[in-house]
Amino acid sequence: MSLLAVERIKLLSTRSPWWCALVALALTTGFAALVSATLSDASGLTVALTQTGSNFGLMVVMVMAALAITTEYRFGTIRSTFQAVPNRSLVLLTKTTVVALLAGVIGELAAFGSWGVAKLVQPASDLGLDSAAEWRQVAGTGLIYALAAVVAVAVGTLVRHSAGAITLVLIWSLLVEKMVMLIPKVGGDIYRWMPFNMAGHFQSSGLSSGGDGTNPAGDMPLGPWASLGYFAAFAAVVMTVALVVTHRRDV
């Protein structure tokens, strides 16, 4: 338990997590305000539309998560940490837990904040969370942010450099997954199994209007919760690689 406190102190005694959290919240709620304000007709506003900025928040949260570990390598505090607690796997798992929890909280605040802001801008709109899909769309954001944070911490642990790690997670989730579709014949099939696409499917599947209920790659192979499980398994695999490598590596 004291290790959780250690990582909490470390994370929150620097400025970057606070800034990242603020930027993530500003971006998501800002987009929600923008989208709902530009709609002429309140009935056109859907729950899915309020979450337009969700992916921007996700990017910022992944940057925060990657920085949480890469700055430790950058400033050498990882050595002090391993000196104080030689069980490296325990250290990294605890750090991942703390970062993922914070990411999850940011995700929930961002999602419900966006939803609330939209309702304030368009009070006449029908934004009730009436279906399981709509609940996943809003409340599921925290789960996706938390798991994406695990991926980002793992990548940060492996790459150890802030710029490299951030570039990798952002380019991967924003660009590489979609570019896979350009591969002839099999591209679409591969894309359906891409982790961040799966994460998106968890939130967007089953939405009747506004969201991209239809995946650009066609029918998704898994249901929403299985997709989330797939994304979680992906995060676990990357994390396991990071743990094994860190255990063996000199710091």
Added chain:
Amino acid sequence: MIEAVGLTKRYGRTVAVDNLSFTVKPGRVTGFLGPNGAGKSTTMRMILGLDRPDAGRVLIDGRPYRELDRPLRTVGALLDAKWVHPNRSARAHLQWLAKSNALPARRVDEVLELVGLSGVAGRRAGGFSLGMAQRLGIAAALLGDPEILLFDEPVNGLDPEGILWIRQFMRRLAAEGRTVFVSSHLLSEMALTAEDLVVVGRGRLIAQCSTAEFVDNASESSVRVRSPQLDRLRTALLHKGFTVHTEPTAEGNALVVSAATSDQVGEIAAAQGVVLHELSPQRGSLEEAFMQLTSDSVQYRTDVSPVAGDGAAQNDRLVPAGK
């Protein structure tokens, strides 16, 4: 008690630490001496379990570092004062360290007081001068009130005031009965602080002995004499087989007799009835001792050192090896 046995670390084709064995005894300051690139920092990191040795092992009180429970309570170390997040306050830096080893929160204020940083505890560590950062590093090392302390080049880059402070601090720690293992390439610094020495060059052990022994055995002692009858004395000394050279001084020329004691020179002078104005033994410095030893470690090994030679160290020249 730190015990290294056959410690070896390679980086690609460079051997940073080569079959290094030594022990650091409790209750005294042991200097870890060698030029830059001799493998001191690498050895320190291996002691702390940060780097994995390619061969051999190093034990803290009989156990590998990674198996220590709450290691800050056993070993405190300052390897690099810059290993602090620049935007974190000094207090926050110590707080997470204390928490990690279940040390009470008041211990943070105690060590801040001890190193004289209480007044700036809330300031971000990135704004600290090198001397202040060094003090913060020492505060972190002392946090768990450990029996064993490791310092890697603690006076590097400090101003004279900082150097004096560190020097006195280390003596105080040793006086409290702790084991202090401090590395340096500054030989004069070691002469002032360390009782025992572990001397390395190019990753290999050159000597492990007391500082006094190191200087006595390794440096050639000489004697300086001044006399109004210098020529007679020189002839007598050369006749006895001593090597002599003339050294001009403010009081006229003096003779420096190599590899001699003041007893020998005084007796020769008396036998010749020569008047002496000065008869002073010249102590070799640690620098001289070091240069002499490292330029020909084979000779040293056979003459004075109890170090087990491996025969591979023929005519080592101390060229700083890369990292």
